[in-house]
Amino acid sequence: MEAVAPPASTLAAPVPAAIQTGPAARPRGTALILAGILLVALNLRVAITSLGALLEEVRTGLHLSGAMAGVVTTMPTIAFAAFGALAPWLVRRFTAGRIVLAAMVALLAGEAVRVATGSTVVFIATSAVALAGIAVANILLPLLVRQHFPHRTGLVTGAYTVSLTIGASVAAASAVPIADAFGSWRAGLGAWSLLAVIAMLPWLPAVFRRRTTQAAVAPLAARVRPARTRVGWAMAIYFGAQALSGHATMGWLAQLFRDSGYRPQTAGLLLAGVTAVGIPVALVMPALAMRLNNLRPLVLGLSATMIASYVGLAIAPHDGAVVWVVLLSIGQGAFPLALVAIGLRARTPEGTVALSAFTQCLGYLIAALGPLVVGALYELTGGWNLPLGFLIGAAVVQIVAGLAVARPRFVED
Known part of the structure; x- marks a missing residue:
């Protein structure tokens, strides 16, 4: 972390002992x-x-x-x-x-x-x-x-x-x-x-x-307001877009596979596969992000993988199911990437907790729309093309916000 951020002592206000690093x-x-x-x-x-x-x-x-x-x-x-x-x-x-x-x-x-x-x-x-x-x-x-x-x-x-x-x-x-x-x-x-x-x-x-x-906390806390910064909004939108896709997947992917001809038990196993394949991705992704000076390749790669999975689910949900599950698992590596990016985009511990709170609070509000909108579109059309189109649109928003997050700047600035 210190490789990309100056020490907290360079700030005018002291960092409280409760959150020093x-x-x-x-x-x-x-x-x-x-x-x-x-x-x-x-x-x-x-x-x-x-x-x-x-x-x-x-x-x-x-x-x-x-x-x-x-x-x-x-x-x-x-x-x-x-x-x-x-x-x-x-x-x-x-x-x-x-x-x-x-x-x-x-x-x-x-x-x-x-x-x-x-x-x-x-x-x-x-x-x-x-x-x-x-x-x-x-x-x-x-x-x-x-x-x-x-x-x-x-x-x-x-x-x-x-x-x-x-x-x-x-x-x-x-x-x-x-x-x-x-x-x-x-x-x-x-x-x-x-x-x-x-x-x-x-x-x-x-x-x-x-x-x-x-007493030492108040001066610094008053200055760290992510809602007044571009990086704060970019982080919240990026987190919200990836969480929207994740929650929609958890709620509806098994139903999609059942509609494509899989038995309920097999559809459940395919949904579990998203989590299983995602475990090593979640372990590797933050460490990889810490080694890069710019997060742009990870942002683009993960979002592109997610979009490829949604396109595949629309075209061949039954025949290519395993491939789409693997691609979706990799694409959902955006979640651990977003978590580690919170620390990378703050110079101080106080900035970290302020950015974390703003990112996750607004992000989860955005995420709440995922299962609701996908369910409504599925009920309206009786098929999966429009819901998957909505998720592809969310992934595009994720790319735009993620590219803003990828730039090395800090919420305290």
Whole structure:
């Protein structure tokens, strides 16, 4: 990171001790911090994908209407946008370790209470509490990586992205078998609370560390406003465009393969293949980005691969399915690229958390449109050409925004 950014000491305002990145500010027990980051990442999608796998059982058990089920499935992206905006405010008042610990407590409380209630209102409210914890942790992970691993940013970003992906995949695949084994959907959702408890353990020492005063934070925080910068908007649009495609794929790709003639089980395996192939891509992409002076080749290559996959799905969805799945997996390497780019486009830790919050909050609002628009176009036309055309258009927007992100400039400037 320091190879492309001047040290924070060149800025007029001091960097608060809570978020400094120098050796003096780095706590002992780096291995414990790394374990904490990976365990938090493991939790960031399990509450969502396990619910998706058991949605029909939850609807039956809680007597949810179709409209309420729609609210439940749309909540994650809205919650990520709404609650993620709190992260910069929290960082100005508490250490990052304490905030992460509190986020995991919120996740645990939401997961535990929602499986014990028979009320639709309480279920939705406690799901929102769990999602609030996830949203704040989403924003803080890039800051924690920069704070504790300034010379291994790409490698650690790739590692926690893989951890996130594994958590999402395992929860989606295991929720139904767990529910069947225990005879209740509540077990299939509640089992993942244990992961949140485990993720808290590495962050418990943060409770006993001295709280940093906020006096040093305010001058710098007031100056870092991504919404007033071109790089901030470029990052948010790039993140939003790639997340839109990712969420639309998760929601509708299996249906596309079923419509092309595959059995439901095979269509599900093809969808799982997108995640499986994407794991090594997620591990390699951030480290590769850190080695390049300009991100333009990665932006163009990933977006072009994604467009090629969509064109193939429109022309030959059955015969070329495996090829299109592989290409789509590579193209979705834009997600870990976007995460590492947040750190590359900020000079300071405060800039990192401000840019992370703005990028992910606005980006997830954009992403919420993906499944909705694709579903509406599919229902309107009864086919996949128009929905895939919409996703190709999103990929073009991703290219334009990504080329702006690729330029070596910083949100503090």
